[in-house]
Amino acid sequence: MTMRLDYLSIFPGYFDVLDISLLGKAVDNGLVEVHAHDLRDWTHDRHRTVDDTPCGGGAGMVMKPDPWGEAFDGIIGIEPDPSVHVIFPTPSGIPFTQSAAQELSTVERVVFCCGRYEGIDHRVIDYARTMWTVHELSLGDYVLNGGEVAALAITEAVVRLIPGFMGNPESLAEESFSPGQERLLEYPLFTRPVSWRGMDVPEVLMSGHHGRIAEWRREESLLLTRDRRPDLTD
Numbered sequence: 001m002t003m004r005l006d007y008l009s010i011f012p013g014y015f016d017v018l019d020i021s022l023l024g025k026a027v028d029n030g031l032v033e034v035h036a037h038d039l040r041d042w043t044h045d046r047h048r049t050v051d052d053t054p055c056g057g058g059a060g061m062v063m064k065p066d067p068w069g070e071a072f073d074g075i076i077g078i079e080p081d082p083s084v085h086v087i088f089p090t091p092s093g094i095p096f097t098q099s100a101a102q103e104l105s106t107v108e109r110v111v112f113c114c115g116r117y118e119g120i121d122h123r124v125i126d127y128a129r130t131m132w133t134v135h136e137l138s139l140g141d142y143v144l145n146g147g148e149v150a151a152l153a154i155t156e157a158v159v160r161l162i163p164g165f166m167g168n169p170e171s172l173a174e175e176s177f178s179p180g181q182e183r184l185l186e187y188p189l190f191t192r193p194v195s196w197r198g199m200d201v202p203e204v205l206m207s208g209h210h211g212r213i214a215e216w217r218r219e220e221s222l223l224l225t226r227d228r229r230p231d232l233t234d
């Protein structure tokens with residue numbers, strides 16, 4: 001199946017990067033098709049206005065609902081369709097996780113709505129919820145200037161899980177956060193040269209003793225997780 005990805009933004013150029021690297025390959029072999037749209041194409045005033053002051057006061061500007069509604073009509077359609085997944089990156093969203101990426105990797109159509117300023121008029125999200133399957137997602141507890149970078153991160157996490165996308169799918173199965181793997185951080189990785197600037201690869205990894213190697217890696221993951229992510233160990 002081909003996944004169709006649409007991006008709505010006042011900076012559609014952010015998504016030119018999707019034509020290169022791994023994602024570009026997915027586009028070439030027809031696994032995904034990518035369409036970026038300039039929200040201002042659905043404005044009608046000379047200044048192509050997309051924002052206005054917040055009702056109720058407060059700092060900054062809010063994105064007007066009108067251009068979003070017209071863009072939805074043009075890009076997605078005016079009939080409800082729960083098979084279309086509409087993603088609003090937002091600091092107030094639910095945390096985006098590997099399991100969410102896993103679920104989204106089976107969806108045929110995803111539309112990313114990338115806000116700017118202080119955010120989008122809430123009626124846009126409420127309207128979208130009456131029409132499609134909506135996800136308000138946060139990348140983490142920090143504030144970006146808009147949704148574009150979050151959309152790119154979510155895209156990469158999702159597209160790499162599409163069957164047939166990654167060259168060696170077994171590496172996906174081994175990753176931490178992937179289903180079946182306890183939520184442990186990855187053990188340290190090494191490759192040749194065995195000795196580099198006075199530092200040697202741990203001997204156990206050169207022993208060819210797979211049982212001991214697995215044990216060493218598990219121990220390293222446990223130590224690292226306990227040290228850096230105690231929240232994952234409970």
Ligand SMILES: Nc1cc(-c2ccc3ccn(Cc4ccc(CN5CCCC5)cc4)c3c2)n[nH]1
Nearest residue numbers: 089090091115116139140142143144145146147
């Ligand atoms: N995980 C993650 C996601 C984002 C993200 C996603 C979309 C947008 C659209 C606009 N912004 C900038 C931005 C600046 C300030 C506030 C906080 N204000 C406080 C009072 C009203 C709002 C919110 C939003 C985004 C940020 N950031 N981080």
